Amino acid sequence: MARIEPLPVKRWPAQMRPALAAMDPPEPRYSRPVLENRPRSMNTLGTFAHHPALAQAFFTFNGHVLMATTLSERQRELLVLRVATVRQSSYEWAQHVYIGRDAGLTDEEIGRIAWGPNAPFWTPLEAALLRAADELIADGTISTPTWAVLAGELDSQQLLDVIFTVGTYETIAWMMRSFDLDFDDELIRLHSAATDSTHVTGTNT
Numbered sequence: 001m002a003r004i005e006p007l008p009v010k011r012w013p014a015q016m017r018p019a020l021a022a023m024d025p026p027e028p029r030y031s032r033p034v035l036e037n038r039p040r041s042m043n044t045l046g047t048f049a050h051h052p053a054l055a056q057a058f059f060t061f062n063g064h065v066l067m068a069t070t071l072s073e074r075q076r077e078l079l080v081l082r083v084a085t086v087r088q089s090s091y092e093w094a095q096h097v098y099i100g101r102d103a104g105l106t107d108e109e110i111g112r113i114a115w116g117p118n119a120p121f122w123t124p125l126e127a128a129l130l131r132a133a134d135e136l137i138a139d140g141t142i143s144t145p146t147w148a149v150l151a152g153e154l155d156s157q158q159l160l161d162v163i164f165t166v167g168t169y170e171t172i173a174w175m176m177r178s179f180d181l182d183f184d185d186e187l188i189r190l191h192s193a194a195t196d197s198t199h200v201t202g203t204n205t
Contacts, residue, residue, distance in 0.1 A: 003180050006046025015052035020045075023059040025068035032067065038098050043181050044091075044172075058171075065168045070157045073103035075129055079165045081105075081113045082133040089173035091181050125153050129162065136166045 024032075048055035069076055077100035084093035100110055112119045117131035128149035132142045142150070142163070150159060175181075 001180075002043070002047075002182055003178070004047070004050065006043045006181070007049040008046065009042070012046075012049045013052050016045075016049050016055065019048070019052050019056035019059055022056045023063040023066075025060075025063045028067040029069065030067045030073055033099050034102050038102075039095055039184055039186055041095055041184070042186075043184050044095075044176065047175065047179055047181065061164075062168055062172075065161070065165050069161045069165065070155070071161050071165065074105060075126075076161075076165055077103045077105055078113065078126060078129050079133050079162065080169045081110060082116070082130045083137065083166055083169040083173060085114050085116075086134060086137050087170065087173035087177065089176050091176045091183060092169060092173050094183065124149055132162055133166050136163065137170060 048058070065076070071079075077096060080096045081093065081100055083089075084096060097110055101107070112121070113130065116134065117127040122130065128146050131146045132150060135142050135146060150162065154162070
């Protein structure tokens, strides 16, 4: 049970409407994440509903990271899933497995994220992105060797987006773990359905 229960939608204050609208950046590069047959993070949103002013400020930031980042969606999800792994945020991981798949990551690649930057088959840039997440979380800075790889392929805006993507999802992981958020019922159902499909068909999901 969560330390502070998320508010159900019927009890959300009116200020949550403009807070949710703030998620849409003025100049998006990407569409909103797919909603059909995907978890909708209602426990996360219900927790933010306790503090609509904070929600609006954070959603403005989060909306940029999700939809206006100068990184590719694949690069963004490599960073997010690595943060979830390092921070042991099972909720964040479960949510972004679906978003990562929609961004083009295979299940094999998603599994390899848990092994980190030294796992085989990453490109040099992808390994550097995963290593940057590890270094920012552990040391608060990107090391010189990792920076050299990133700066060799990314421009200044992309480098900023790397740092702020890690920071965004580091903060969300702090919130999810500190509030001890439960998985949403729909997330449990989706996971169960995927597990049943794997058992029946023998395919990876």
